[in-house]
Amino acid sequence: MTLATATSARPALAFDKLGVLIALVAVAGAFLPFSIFRANRIVLGEGRMLIDALDGPSAWLTIAAIAVGILVALIRLAPAVKLAIALAVLAVAFVMIGRSATYLTPADNTFARVSPGAGFWLLTFAFALMVADALTRLRFRPWPRIAMLAAVGAALWLLLWSGAWNDLSILKEYANRASAFWNEARTHLLLAFGSVAVATVAGVPLGILCYRVRPVRAAVLNVLNIVQTIPSIALFGLLIAPLAWVAANVPGASTIGISGIGTTPAMVALFAYSLLPIVANTVVGLENVPEAANDAARGMGMTGGQRLMSVELPLAFPVILTGIRIVLVQNIGLATIAALIGGGGFGVFVFQGIGQTAMDLVLLGAVPTVALAFAAAVVLDAIVEMVSVGGRTQ
Amino acid sequence: MIEIQDLTKVYGETAVVDSVSLTVPAGQICVVVGTSGSGKTTLMRMINRLVEPTSGQVLIDGQDTRAEPPHMLRRRIGYAIQGHGLFPHRTVAENIGTVPKLLGWDKARTDARIDELLTLFQLDPAEYRDRLPSELSGGQQQRVGVARALAAGPNILLMDEPFGALDPVIRAKAQDDLLAIQRRFETTVVLVTHDMEEAIHLGNKIAVMDAGKLLQYATPEEIIANPATEFVAELIGGDRSFRLLSLSKVVAFVEPGEAQGEPIDSGANLREAYAECLWSGREALPVTRDGEHIGRITLTELARHAARPQ
Secondary structure: OOHHHHHHHOOOOOEOHHHHHHHHHHHHHHOOOOEEEEOOOOOOOEEEOHHHHOOHHHHHHHHHHHHHHHHHHHEOOOHHHHHHHHHHHHHHHHHHHHHHHHHHOOOOOOOOEEEEOHHHHHHHHHHHHHHHHHHHHHOOOHHHHHHHHHHHHHHHHHHHHHOOOOOEHHHHHHHHOHHHHHHHHHHHHHHHHHHHHHHHHHHHHHHHHHHHOHHHHHHHHHHHHHHHHOOHHHHHHHOHHHHHHHHHHOOOOOOOOOOOOOHHHHHHHHHHHHHHHHHHHHHHHHHOOOHHHHHHHHHOOOOHHHHHHHHHHHHHHHHHHHHHHHHHHHHHHHHHHHHHHOOOOOHHHHHHHHHOOOHHHHHHHHHHHHHHHHHHHHHHHHHHHHHHOOOOOO | OEEEEEEEEEEOOEEEEEEEEEEEOOOOEEEEEOOOOOOHHHHHHHHOOOOOOOEEEEEEOOEEHHHOOHHHHHHOEEEEEOOOOOOOOOOHHHHHOHHHHHOOOOHHHHHHHHHHHHHHOOOOHHHHOOOOHHHOOHHHHHHHHHHHHOOOOOOEEEEEOOOOOOOHHHHHHHHHHHHHHHHHHOOEEEEEEOOHHHHHHHOOEEEEEEOOEEEEEEOHHHHHHOOOOHHHHHHHOOOHHHHHHHHOEHHHHOEOOOOOOOOEEOOOEHHHHHHHHHHHOOOEEEEEEOOEEEEEEEHHHHHHHHOOOO
């Protein structure tokens, strides 16, 4: 049944099932505190409802926007319309949370903190769900998806650059640590991307070996499976002793940066976690190469190497890339734990924040991590789809 | 010319191919027929050493195939398989250009050859060169598969159930195309199939295999007339008289005289003529060649030819 017959067969105003859920969440969001005011950064905050969190006109504009959003969510409409409205409501909420911070912070008070409340988060969740649903239905091709991500990124950057959010608690925490923030960002990117790069360079050849030599496959995959089951904090900890020993006993090891704590053990642990998905996906990708194509390649006189480079690897590439995507998103998140053993990264703010019971500081570490993982997932999904186009679905 | 001498392949305890010897003269089509598990595919794959024989040898134009590395040998031998085996990530042109590229042909020569082959297989180069295999119909994929096998102009073409995935109408067309192209290039063809009808239609000689053994190696007429064993007779099936009729053309049995009704072309086979007699209830059909009346063919003559050879 196509969408056209579905709409013509039903009354003009029909309920959208997922829309009901979105509306319920949004209604709950509207009746929970929009922002939280605290006298200083570590005391317990008090919630402010929408009407108290903003000046009159802004509050009513926000309420109106939410009402329209809920109405649109409930009714069956073209996905493009839903997408536009949901993005508009999100834009209003994002601008207004900044205004709320400015409105609630007393003049010249540098101790008071205003952060997003449960209401804001629920509203964001509800309309982000609506955006995701609309995007799924619209089935954009890879490039438009990346363009959209870039547009959203640009909009957020504009919000940050314009200073509209400067009175929000998380940005006050940032203002106090701007240079440390970018340092840790660099470390975080190095840990996540570096470990994936090294794991790819090591994992793909290992995967090819596992595919070609069956006894090796069982052994390697079993070992990697066991590594994968070690809790991440434990693995980071377990590496301290052997690496410290290496640093102390192997000449030159400490001069190239190997030590029991710091970036090296973090890198090694992330690398270990990355290997299984990459090796396993390489094996699966190679196994899925059509038997007939392989046989034809052999029958036409390709050598083993030629077959690998021009038939097997190109055909397995989308699956291998899917493995890399899984690992990259996983490692962007896991790299936060590196801070526990002095490895740096956004985790530094998370653990400092937990130590100081300063939730804003936790957010300063968590929000960029989530954003980074999300962006990496969108971009790599798009690339996987691009390299899969044509022929490989048969 | 391919000479297979006492070729045996043993897996574990079982001989999949059991001391088979046969010779395929240059420019002829040898069809290897058998049920699945008969060893027919293994026999074919030993010719280009995709399977290494346990014992025995294969000579191509008098030279032992073990004289050169397998991949060099295979580049001289065309290879087409069931389900075409086209590379799904490569265009039609890149697929056809596979062996020329391996042989180090320059681009101009390869391109010219690709266009020549596409035209030969009734695929407009301008339209099909840059398509991916998934953008072709089953029949077109199969044609590209055969074109790819012929790209470097091999003397020998090995085909493993090349028409197995096609529907009957397209299969008949593909078989006729293969015959035309084989005659044009005078390629020596070894074709493996389980379909006796296909074997009779295509083969200069048919090799019937069962349980690794070569049961009979003879012309289609001989096999139909004198099947060597029960099994061969069974493989031919109950309608042997019709198969016999389908082997001969009307032109060879024309007699002077007139007949009523729709004429039949002299190039049709006897089976078609017989069916037309029965269908229209006539005792004889007028025969024409290029529209000219050249005589008639009678039901009596057809029936005589369909009878068991004495």
